[in-house]
Amino acid sequence: MVSLLKSIKAHNDKVWNINSHPTLPLLATASTDKTSKIFKLSSLQNFPQLTVLEDTHKRSIRAIEFKPTVKNSADPSFVDLPALALGSFDSTISIWGIDEPSNIDLIDESEISNHEVELLTNASNEWNLIAIIEGHENEIKSVSWNWSGKYLASCSRDKTIWIWETDSETLEEFECICVLNDHGQDIKHVTWHPTKNILASSSYDDTIRIYKQDVDDDDHWSTIGILNGHEGTVWCSKFENPDSPMSKENRIRLVSVSDDLTVRIWSSEDKENEEASELPSSIKHRSEELVWELDCILPTAHSYPIYSVSWSDKTGKIATCGSDGLIVIYKEVSDGNWEIENMKEASHGVYEVNSIIWANTIEGDEILITAGDDGYINFWEVQG
Amino acid sequence: MSDPINANPTIIDISNLPSRINNDKELDKNKQLINKITSLSLISNENPELIDDSTSEESEEDEEEDPIDEQEIFDLISSISDPEHPLTLAQLAVVNLSDIELKQVGILTEVLIKITPTITHCSLATLIGLGIRVRLERSLPARFRIKILIKEGTHQSENQVNKQLNDKERVAAACENEQLLSVISQMLSTCK
Structure with a gap:
């Protein structure tokens, strides 16, 4: 069963994208109305709005992603502050974050986590513009942080992916260290592997490309896979989290959704460990190409383009949404064998649904969140 | 604009384009003829009233069914x-x-x-x-x-x-x- 917990009219125009913070109960939106809003993921508090990020982008905000939480092992009192990146059709990226709450130092170290969450998700925190990043020629379609928060990837209709390096704690400077221009067309989406410096890009050229950071050159990424098979624009893809219940060691899996109405799972053997030990450094400066195979095509459910997909690290379930307004939840009943577990029709009435994510509330429940052309954010409870 | 891409396109006369109004007229050709004749006669207000009625009925239907x-x-x-x-x-x-x-x-x-x-x-x-x-x-x-x-x-x-x-x-x-x-x-x- 998929039941509606809450529906919020967040924007007066399309919501293109939503994202939740990896560790804090925060949700952020990106809209055609050139604003982004941040909500607290608390069902008891009725998902209150914390702030609006505005007056910065001249055109639609297309993409949003929170920076992952940085842990500093050398300094246990270090508190990582929430920050996010917005990508806009105006071809720029903006970086936003909060100042350190003034009372955070007073807290005893052992208590830090509970209080920290309250302080960092408080509505009194002011979100400030930290940086504006320019470089792309035209519309930015997607932005994504790597697992450590050191690299930010962005992609555009200009057919390029830029990888920006920053100091993940201060976010002071963003330097472009690499431009990937292998796609023949508009690039729709980029996403990083949850624990490795591996990036996947989805394109209007119907392919997905996988890149990996070179072993001896941090500023160079090599293509380690080209996934051919989709017969239409690939709108979105997501890696399986290694913590996910069905994940296997030495196997990387990726799910992708497309204009061709299919949901595909691709997999590859992860040779990272062998590579490091067996090859002499002189010949391993480039990451080795991995063999990618189409694992399976999930049962068909959508009747119009599929725009977004999310792979739960908690349950391993995959959720999809798109132009037909349908939410589909897939469950892997045995290795490589997927079934439709749940469906919800007209999740935003007759409107198209642009983005879907699994997210955790402060109460500890995993919920599903969708965003539509109607400007609404819908929160769903899923019972298996 | 510079040189047109197609300088000599084929053109259809507007009166030959499909339209609901034209179709209705064709169906009601006889009625129209009668209307014209009657409008020439001494009974003056009948014709506009008739048109008013038919259009208002149609729009009511539109609201219900939205076809x-x-x-x-x-x-x-x-x-x-x-x-x-x-x-x-x-x-x-x-x-x-x-x-x-x-x-x-x-x-x-x-x-x-x-x-x-x-x-x-x-x-x-x-x-x-x-x-x-x-x-x-x-x-x-x-x-x-x-x-x-x-x-x-x-x-x-x-x-x-x-x-x-x-x-x-x-x-x-x-x-x-x-x-x-x-x-x-x-x-x-x-x-x-």
């Missing part, structure tokens, strides 16, 4: 101006009633429109398609899913144009381009 049919879609887009000729898309036979199809898909309604560019290398095909899409997106309720395709075999880069015209994101981004939007506004300025 949007192929003719109504045609009416919405037929009077869009061609970007390079002082003619409408219907006069140039770029849009034709027979190339409009409506289909119910659950709670959604799909409208499929096949456009026929005046020449096979028409570089304005994308712009024309975009104008049609903008016109329909502005006029039709949200339950419509609009699909615009180049009629098979009428354009060199059919697939390319089709893909672009039906990519939601590309269309949204194009509509934020002020220059492009002003050209489209001009094309739509002749719409009723």
